[in-house]
Amino acid sequence: LVMVASASINIAQTQFALPLYYFWRQLAYAGVGVALAIIVIFVPVPIWQRLSVPLLLLGLCLLIVVLIPGIGYEVNGSMRWMSLGGIRFQPSEAMKLFTILYMAGYLIRRREEVREALSGFLKPIAVVCLITSLLLFEPDYGAIVVLFTTVLGMLFLAGVPMRQFLLWVIIVTLALGTLIVLAPYRVERLTTFINPWADPFNSGFQLTQALIAIGRGGLFGVGLGNSVQKLAYLPEAHTDFLFAILAEELGLVGVIVVIGLFAFIVLHAFAIAIRAERKGLEYASYLAYGIGLIIGLQASTNLGVNMGLLPTKGLTLPLMSYGGSSLIVTCVMLALLLRVDYETRLI
Secondary structure (H helix, E strand, O other): HHHHHHHHHHHHHHHHHOHHHHHHHHHHHHHHHHHHHHHHHHOHHHHHHHHHHHHHHHHOOOHHHOOEEEEEEEEEEEEEEEOOOOEEEHHHHHHHHHHHHHHHHHHHHHHHHHOOOHHHHHHHHHHHHHHHHHHHHHHOHHHHHHHHHHHHHHHHOOOOOOOHHHHHHHHOOOOOOOOHHHHHHHHHHHHHHHHHHHOOOOOHHHHHHHOOOOOOHHOOOOOOOOOOOOOOOOOOOOOOOOOHHHHHHHHHHHHHHHHHHHHHHHHHHHHHHHHHHHOOOHHHHHHHHHHHHHHHHHHHHHHHHOOOOOOOOOOOOOOOOOOOHHHHHHHHHHHHHHEEEHHHHOO
16 A cells, blocks of 8 residues: 555646545555455355356356446556446456356366366366457456466366376467467567667667666665656556566565565465365365465566566556455455465364
């Protein structure tokens, strides 16, 4: 919340004449997220297992509805948002959670088929392909990458034969490469990522400004609130590129702390998953693995984009970037993780 307030103060003043506009909205989203998390933490995991397929179908319906003009909202050329009770919501964020819930159930129902037959591997991949085809219409390439990688990770943990796993990794890589080649602006993004300084005032502008922000931070940063890059230099400073502003204001020390906190969450999720597996709670185990994977993958992807290690994608930094849908869904995921931990300790 503090970093959202700091990174957004200039743009909020310019757009709304309210320096803390985005801070107060993020605080409200956090309140909703915590309220939902409190409810979720009291719901037994087996209930989520029974609801996994209906929730997946609900998510697919939402992904279709958001594409309908008049219902979905277009922001920065992407039709990703819809209004629920006057609050704009991003269905693709909810779909991440619904996919994990579904996959955990599928891996339990088809455990032998997943480990021994190609069909057990292809069925969930077909479901994910359906989801990603809808996400392509928005488009939301960041969500596609995170979802595909998370599902592949869960299949790997479930014991899919390495030959099938590697074959599909190659197919996905070729498919993504084809998507990039077919769209000139994606080719431009890729070449910009390789050398942003070749065109620092056009295609490479956002990345070069992010790198300047990170470079200015040094060891201890320029001080909280003292960023220069957030003053209309770095686009999306309070959303996708919040980490660059954090690095500028808090320096390498702040960066290490943030990375350490995300590593703690992911490792703790895996530890909970291992304990659940040992006590025979297979669905809870896969659920915890999936949550750890998706939070870790989204965080590492966002950090990689900010540092110029990955091509630019529209992915927020979980729990930190401005964005109500992402924050609320992440709060629910963490509540599910705590519920799994609680049920594991009861046995």
